[in-house]
Amino acid sequence: MKHTLSVLVENNPGVLSRISGLFSRRGFNIDSLAVGVTEDKNVSRMTIVVDGDNYTIEQLTKQLNKLIDVIKVTDISKDSVIRELALIKVNASLSTRNEILQIVYIFRAKVIDISKSTMTIEITGNSQKITALEELLQPFGIKEMVRTGAIGLERGQKVIKYTINDEEE
Amino acid sequence: MRMTGAQAIIKSLERNNVKVIFGYPGGAVLPLYDSLMDSSIKHVLVRQEQAAVHEASGYARITGEVGVCMATSGPGATNLVTGIATAYMDSIPIVAITGQVPVEMIGRDVFQEVDITGATEPFCKHNYLVKDARELPRIIAEAFYIASTGRPGPVLVDVPKDVAMEEIDYNYPDRVELRGYKPTYAGHPLQIKRVAKAIEKCSRPVICAGGGVITSNAADEIAQLSQRIKAPVATTLMGIGAFPGDHPLSLGMLGQHGSYAANRAVAMADLLIVIGARLGDRATGSTDTFAANAVIVHIDIDPAEIGKNVNTNIPIVGDVKCTLTELLKYNLKRQDSDWLQDIKAWKDKYHHKGLFCRSLKPGYILTRLSDKVDKDKTVLVTDVGQHQIWAGNYYTVKKPRTFLTSGGLGTMGYGLPAAIGAKLADRNNEVILVTGDGSLQMSLQELALLKQEDLVVKILLFNNNALGMVRELQQQHYNCRYCQVHLTGNPDFCKLAEAYGLPALRVDREDEVDEAIDTLINSKTSVLVEVKTDVNEKTSPCRV
Ligand SMILES: Cc1ncc(C[n+]2csc(CCOP(=O)(O)OP(=O)(O)O)c2C)c(N)n1
Numbered sequence: 001m002k003h004t005l006s007v008l009v010e011n012n013p014g015v016l017s018r019i020s021g022l023f024s025r026r027g028f029n030i031d032s033l034a035v036g037v038t039e040d041k042n043v044s045r046m047t048i049v050v051d052g053d054n055y056t057i058e059q060l061t062k063q064l065n066k067l068i069d070v071i072k073v074t075d076i077s078k079d080s081v082i083r084e085l086a087l088i089k090v091n092a093s094l095s096t097r098n099e100i101l102q103i104v105y106i107f108r109a110k111v112i113d114i115s116k117s118t119m120t121i122e123i124t125g126n127s128q129k130i131t132a133l134e135e136l137l138q139p140f141g142i143k144e145m146v147r148t149g150a151i152g153l154e155r156g157q158k159v160i161k162y163t164i165n166d167e168e169e
Numbered sequence: 170m171r172m173t174g175a176q177a178i179i180k181s182l183e184r185n186n187v188k189v190i191f192g193y194p195g196g197a198v199l200p201l202y203d204s205l206m207d208s209s210i211k212h213v214l215v216r217q218e219q220a221a222v223h224e225a226s227g228y229a230r231i232t233g234e235v236g237v238c239m240a241t242s243g244p245g246a247t248n249l250v251t252g253i254a255t256a257y258m259d260s261i262p263i264v265a266i267t268g269q270v271p272v273e274m275i276g277r278d279v280f281q282e283v284d285i286t287g288a289t290e291p292f293c294k295h296n297y298l299v300k301d302a303r304e305l306p307r308i309i310a311e312a313f314y315i316a317s318t319g320r321p322g323p324v325l326v327d328v329p330k331d332v333a334m335e336e337i338d339y340n341y342p343d344r345v346e347l348r349g350y351k352p353t354y355a356g357h358p359l360q361i362k363r364v365a366k367a368i369e370k371c372s373r374p375v376i377c378a379g380g381g382v383i384t385s386n387a388a389d390e391i392a393q394l395s396q397r398i399k400a401p402v403a404t405t406l407m408g409i410g411a412f413p414g415d416h417p418l419s420l421g422m423l424g425q426h427g428s429y430a431a432n433r434a435v436a437m438a439d440l441l442i443v444i445g446a447r448l449g450d451r452a453t454g455s456t457d458t459f460a461a462n463a464v465i466v467h468i469d470i471d472p473a474e475i476g477k478n479v480n481t482n483i484p485i486v487g488d489v490k491c492t493l494t495e496l497l498k499y500n501l502k503r504q505d506s507d508w509l510q511d512i513k514a515w516k517d518k519y520h521h522k523g524l525f526c527r528s529l530k531p532g533y534i535l536t537r538l539s540d541k542v543d544k545d546k547t548v549l550v551t552d553v554g555q556h557q558i559w560a561g562n563y564y565t566v567k568k569p570r571t572f573l574t575s576g577g578l579g580t581m582g583y584g585l586p587a588a589i590g591a592k593l594a595d596r597n598n599e600v601i602l603v604t605g606d607g608s609l610q611m612s613l614q615e616l617a618l619l620k621q622e623d624l625v626v627k628i629l630l631f632n633n634n635a636l637g638m639v640r641e642l643q644q645q646h647y648n649c650r651y652c653q654v655h656l657t658g659n660p661d662f663c664k665l666a667e668a669y670g671l672p673a674l675r676v677d678r679e680d681e682v683d684e685a686i687d688t689l690i691n692s693k694t695s696v697l698v699e700v701k702t703d704v705n706e707k708t709s710p711c712r713v
Contacts, residue, residue, distance in 0.1 A: 009349070010348075010349060013300075014286065014287075014290075014298070017287065017290070018290060021290055021291060025291055055476075058476065059473070059477060062472050062473035062477075063473055065472070065473070066473050067295075067349070068294070068295040068315060068347060068349050068350045069349055070349050071349040162348060
């Protein structure tokens with residue numbers, strides 16, 4: 001089963017390699033990993049999508065927690081909003097442009113660049129939505145595609161706390 | 170106070186009560202060596218950096234304090250790697266300080282540059298590449314804190330030369346604050362209560378004590394628990410010494426190289442209390458059948474160890490001593506049974522005492538040694554190989570911190586430097602090294618330290634002119650096709666020892682054995698006793 005983990009880490013040099021190293025070393029399979037700084041500039045937040053059974057996820061969580069730079073690991077698979085951004089450069093001639101635009105419209109995606117023979121489309125959504133768009137664009141010929149990997153926040157008022165004093169919630 | 174980064178490091182080490190550094194100099198650590206001249210800290214000049222880590226490790230295991238070692242950038246740093254990995258696998262607190270090329274040179278493959286934080290990351294508890302000298306006091310404080318608390322382990326601090334030379338205002342932090350690191354010491358009260366309940370219900374309990382018991386100084390609590398619930402105690406290799414080996418409730422070592430009684434008892438137990446052990450593959454064998462009839466309690470300070478290898482019924486994350494102290498507050502009483510009779514029968518079945526008549530057999534020699542030494546002050550250190558297994562099985566260890574071996578990594582060459590570290594940690598200890606001709610040659614160069622530091626280490630060398638352990642594997646699993654296991658070019662070890670200033674004697678006849686052991690024990694100086702050992706001596710089936 002796929003799990004989405006939110007990992008708050010100290011924004012120290014080398015932290016990304018510590019985490020990616022841990023994944024490969026211990027044989028965990030990452031579907032995606034997205035990282036960026038949070039509202040606190042000393043803290044980065046990683047969203048990691050990983051495939052595995054409960055044992056694997058428990059081990060992974062424990063191993064992540066062992067890293068000194070990891071502040072908090074939360075499994076947000078259950079009740080959260082997850083989004084991914086993708087850019088897709090697709091073949092688009094005069095004759096196919098309209099058809100592509102219709103697909104883009106239905107997906108509430110955006111065209112962000114256009115040339116004589118290509119269009120670049122921006123889409124956000126969950127992974128399935130992006131994959132669905134990808135499949136529909138496939139027949140036109142996808143020249144290039146890039147995905148950010150999923151990021152997510154829990155729904156509602158819940159936040160992941162990490163201050164030094166909040167012992168255990 | 171204004172001072173250089175190097176001075177700040179040394180001052181911070183003094184703050185952490187460091188008395189000895191094991192190290193080897195080079196260009197990138199010269200600022201540190203210069204500052205060291207003005208310090209009261211003793212520096213032990215080793216002969217190879219890997220040994221410096223093993224020496225620091227031996228020191229740490231005796232004192233319970235953090236062992237410190239130091240090396241230069243590049244090859245100095247990479248030589249530390251095996252030592253660091255060895256310490257990591259056995260949870261030994263080490264702070265390793267390495268020199269690094271100046272900050273602005275990093276990443277350009279300049280002379281003696283190597284990414285040592287990257288290289289050691291998989292087997293360090295944590296590491297630092299210091300880029301700003303002002304951070305040095307905080308980082309050293311953190312390094313010692315991380316190395317010595319929770320589940321201990323090695324921490325490496327990589328210090329570029331210019332950082333060591335930069336002038337800073339020295340401010341040592343009052344306390345360490347790491348929001349990502351808060352080890353849990355107190356076991357959860359409800360879980361502890363569940364253990365007490367499980368004990369009430371059981372009639373065939375076994376305690377399995379690992380290295381964590383020794384780290385946590387909880388041998389007394391183990392002894393109390395064992396007495397109170399009439400539970401026999403098996404130890405892991407790292408747990409040897411956690412329970413007196415000659416106690417009627419002692420089962421000896423668990424696992425592949427362990428005793429019949431220990432393995433049998435675990436298989437038949439209805440309650441297994443695993444304490445400060447990670448239940449590695451060597452200890453459990455197949456995890457499907459391990460302790461198949463038992464409710465398993467697992468107490469460990471490292472949450473990641475619980476449930477990693479063996480399914481646990483009652484997990485407790487916490488310090489062994491704290492948790493056992495709480496558990497012992499309960500009125501613990503188990504169901505009556507014939508359990509202890511069974512245990513005794515299994516122990517008697519393969520009891521070896523008196524089994525050996527005088528011979529060159531390792532079993533005889535180690536049993537005799539075990540009977541003769543003063544266990545209160547003797548530390549036995551082993552290398553890695555058959556002799557290690559023999560020592561584990563035939564030498565009876567009575568106290569914590571009196572048996573040192575490389576358990577998790579099985580690093581040949583660990584023995585001599587660890588023995589040196591152990592002796593330096595407490596010169597009142599009698600330190601005996603049990604080694605093999607292969608292992609000894611992996612750290613041979615450290616013999617020079619015995620003279621240099623005026624140390625008395627007694628060396629018992631089982632010389633079979635072979636990599637006995639590997640040869641035994643080839644004998645068993647490769648149809649006696651012996652490949653690259655005979656050390657045909659071996660030197661004359663006695664002459665070699667003499668060249669380093671150690672008296673030495675060779676034993677190749679049965680009637681010389683007893684006297685040689687006496688000589689080894691009574692010698693006032695370091696001494697090497699080489700025993701000619703039959704290359705066909707086996708470790709298995711070991712049925713102590
Ligand atoms: C650094 C290292 N290299 C290789 C091994 C694999 N190995 C395990 S035991 C052993 C042989 C040890 O020989 P020796 O020290 O002579 O001891 P013996 O088994 O003969 O008692 C070897 C090569 C190891 N454990 N460590």
